[in-house]
Amino acid sequence: MPKPAPDGGSVAAVKFRSLPSSFAFAACALSVAALTACGSAPSSEAQAPACPTAAPQNPGTSEWTLPGATGSVAVTGSTDTAAPVVTVTPPFSVPETQVHTLQAGSGPVVADTATVSVCYMGVNGRDGSVFDSSYERGTPVDFPLDSVVPGFQKAIAGQNVGSTVAVAMTSADGYPAGQPAAGILPGDSLVFAIKILDVTG
Template identity: 80%
Template sequence: MLTPSIAETATEERTCPTALPSSGAPEWTVSGSTGSAAVTGSTDSTAPLVEVDGPFTVAETQVHTLKAGDGPVVAPTANVSVCYMGVNGRDGSVFDNSYERGEPVDFPLTGVVPGFQKAISGQKVGSTVAVAMTSADGYPQGQPAAGIQPGDSLIFAIKILDAKG
């Protein structure tokens, strides 16, 4: 029996791709109560693209699987590792972007806004998802440091790298 080399047993380092995506047809276009948003998910080598024809608002949070993963299902209380981009529907501005930093973010799903939890819970690890969330499922009182005003709908493009628990 051969012993695997260290290179074969080393865990893969997880990063978020920083390269801009090539132009192409979006994987999800969602019409809101006002405006619309088009989402192209990330790949192994490119970040996602979210384009907003605003102001974009939704009356109900909507989740769309851009690419289904083949890992285990993410539990509602899991600790996850994700790459994500958050975009404000009001003006199309990116308010947070782990892709830009090139590093995933780890957190418990119980500690995030409800819309983010709805987007990830029940998905499979390895999936790329998008969510268009109501203000109530995001930051109903706003988040001034991020430029989010009360009533703003938010769009996230998320790649689920790992989940535990």
């Protein structure tokens, strides 16, 4: 439930909530055009990592706070045992896409055409609602970076595997025409908290 902010607005503290199965569109939803193969199934290998589903017991200070053209957002990345926290003062919007490395990894650098395995949470800046979360499902998603919306590619390309990153993206770098199945309207700025697990290619 949103709580009043000091300026009279409201603050939506988003961990994650149950989403109808129709919203579990994973990497497919990140693509401006429908992908022919989404690769959203988790690896069959027993050692494949999982996305933590538990909310943090004490998230502490946010790792990234960003005032927008309207509203603001604060993000704390995931850990090995807890999902990220995205706190939105809505309506949040940004005039240009911004990326912030919450925790730097030490793995290889991700190329802009690589196929990646990630855990992620997507939040709508307009109202602070979670529209998709692999953390809720507990399983990572694999997809090629050249098949997702520009803002998601900007967040991951050039990062090191193992990094936790956040991106606040403009509607133009997300879904300019909206994404009705996810409740995304034209003009909505989106926020993602992402953990880069692995890369191929």
